[in-house]
Amino acid sequence: MLGRTAVGRRGFSLGAPLRQANVTSEEFSGRRELLMESLLREKAKNLKNDAASMTAVLKGRAKTFSAPDVPHPFRQCSNFRYLTGVTLPNSRLVLTETEAVLFVEPRTKHEQLWDGDIPTFGELAQTSGVDRVLPLKEFENFIACRTAQNNSIFAFDVKQFEGDHSAGPILASSSSMLPIADHIDKLRCVKSPFEQEMMRRTCKIGAAAMNDTIRGSKGVKLENEIVGRLEFEARRRGAAGLAYPPVVAAGNRANTIHYIDANLTTKENDCVLIDAGCDLDNYVSDITRCFPVSGQFTAAQRVLYEGLDFVHQELINYAQEIRPLKLNDLYFHMLSLLGVTFQEIGIFKRSLSESDLITHCDRLCPHHVSHYLGMDVHDTATVPRTIDLQPGVCFTIEPGVYVRADNQDVREEFRGIGFRIEDDILVTETGIEVLTSDAVRSASGIEDLMRL
16 A cells, blocks of 8 residues: 555564564553553652552654645654554553553544554554554543543643643643653663664664765865765665764864854865764664864874874773672763863963863863663663663763864863863663674774775
């Protein structure tokens, strides 16, 4: 049937209709069971109401438009896809202590003509493992019946239902409410074996795309040409596309940390900072590399880059060896390493005390060294950086140095240079795995790559 996604027992993805996802309905069911167990533990601990029934409600993302009849690329809410695998817009999921119910919006004949059909309710139930699939029009009555029960506790994300003038008031009328995002984030933070393999695959594609983009960019004149190459290299390897608007910043623009305009020209002696990743079935990579437009670093560029690369490797070594490992401890270690390294290579105009070094390095690298990674590039936002990392957690290591052209504390030859180096890491039972190790990183390696 026109537009019909390949559907089988092992799942589907409307975002990639020619490729069948490998996650099983049993894994989706297991995730939902763990979520309900987590919510029930909080109910027992904080609400102390054994007689109350628990209902969790999740809302899928809506289709949005940039102009009349021009839709934005659709990407399902990661929490919703994590629990169901369903990528249909405007879907809903209701979990009770006894069943999981999916609500989807059937397409009219006219919509099928223009947008294609969707899987049948039976196929959706089979691939997601839910107990029932119902039309979206029955959602409000379903939750209204649940709220009408005495001692009803609802777990949902208030932000999802802001502006929802039908379902929002119904949920707000429940006797008790629990926030749900932190419960899901705790589950998503520790990746299952299936998810770990997906992270390996998306990082492998991201690394290969980065290498080939740099390889073909000697003498490049336009930042936007690099963006196009990144997209092409990711898509031709099977990714749905780039995971986020990439940072492609030449020269002093690399000191604007999230510069995403990528619409200006390069100069012969510029270095270009690329921060980009790919999206493979909702699992993303996040890699940063820097390269000289000419194919060869200047003396000052090389000294600064190799200093940062040394810090980066020391942080990888720290993550491999230190247990328990916490992201905040990794950050403070980065500041210390940056201070010692920059003092040794002599980028400052004068010798600085230890405390002054930390202050200056905090200005030169004003961002954290790490964030969690998974279905979103800044994944599981409610999980703090102060916890001990368990096997199965993915995170980034990304030290940077941003020397703005007007920085008077740094020697003149280093001004106007911005570098960041970023790799994706998986915590294992024995240490770490650098998932993006295929991406060429050393200064000499980058120069060699650009000679090919």
